[in-house]
Amino acid sequence: KAGVTQTPRYLIKTRGQQVTLSCSPISGHRSVSWYQQTPGQGLQFLFEYFSETQRNKGNFPGRFSGRQFSNSRSEMNVSTLELGDSALYLCASSLSGANTGELFFGEGSRLTVL
Amino acid sequence: QKEVEQNSGPLSVPEGAIASLNCTYSDRVSQSFFWYRQYSGKSPELIMSIYSNGDKEDGRFTAQLNKASQYVSLLIRDSQPSDSATYLCAVRQMRANDYKLSFGAGTTVTVRA
Numbered sequence: 001k002a003g004v005t006q007t008p009r010y011l012i013k014t015r016g017q018q019v020t021l022s023c024s025p026i027s028g029h030r031s032v033s034w035y036q037q038t039p040g041q042g043l044q045f046l047f048e049y050f051s052e053t054q055r056n057k058g059n060f061p062g063r064f065s066g067r068q069f070s071n072s073r074s075e076m077n078v079s080t081l082e083l084g085d086s087a088l089y090l091c092a093s094s095l096s097g098a099n100t101g102e103l104f105f106g107e108g109s110r111l112t113v114l
Numbered sequence: 115q116k117e118v119e120q121n122s123g124p125l126s127v128p129e130g131a132i133a134s135l136n137c138t139y140s141d142r143v144s145q146s147f148f149w150y151r152q153y154s155g156k157s158p159e160l161i162m163s164i165y166s167n168g169d170k171e172d173g174r175f176t177a178q179l180n181k182a183s184q185y186v187s188l189l190i191r192d193s194q195p196s197d198s199a200t201y202l203c204a205v206r207q208m209r210a211n212d213y214k215l216s217f218g219a220g221t222t223v224t225v226r227a
Binding site for chain 2: 045
């Protein structure tokens with residue numbers, strides 16, 4: 001059974017640019033959550049999608065957005081990149097999200113903003 | 115106050131010893147508790163979940179939950195060098211329309227051979 005796939009794995013952008021990250025969950029999983037991980041802040045919750053609907057959102061500015069498609073694949077977008085957006089962005093899928101709490105993480109997309 | 119707090123460590127233990135990791139949480143309505151392990155350069159993986167007060171054992175791992183004290187812990191018995199990793203405590207709130215999973219900053223464990 002394939003795991004959670006995130007693309008791209010590494011990317012370098014400059015301030016002011018935008019970036020789109022993609023996540024393909026485990027087959028059959030309907031919930032996709034996104035997290036930002038930095039050495040100083042740890043894992044910070046961005047948002048969770050379930051059946052194409054955003055179910056919850058963390059405390060990030062509106063520059064961070066996401067969506068989920070009918071096949072459960074999800075994308076997150078960060079516009080007007082800032083240096084502080086440099087981080088590892090982790091996607092996690094779950095069979096039903098809230099009820100199980102068991103998240104399966106992808107390997108992450110490491111974003112560097114110059 | 116952070117929602118989930120852990121001792122950042124590093125926690126260094128000799129091989130074969132017991133590693134004890136602690137986690138406290140601020141929201142009393144929290145109902146689901148998890149421990150994730152993250153090796154350096156890798157993504158987190160779930161190793162334990164606990165939902166009710168008391169102890170839950172799985173192999174060399176024991177999770178302990180005390181909701182009255184808002185405290186959850188993880189014991190690693192007979193620690194092995196392969197247990198060297200960062201352990202993340204996660205707490206899920208079950209309020210209406212709020213299903214986020216909040217993570218602690220993690221405790222880094224080093225097992226000395």
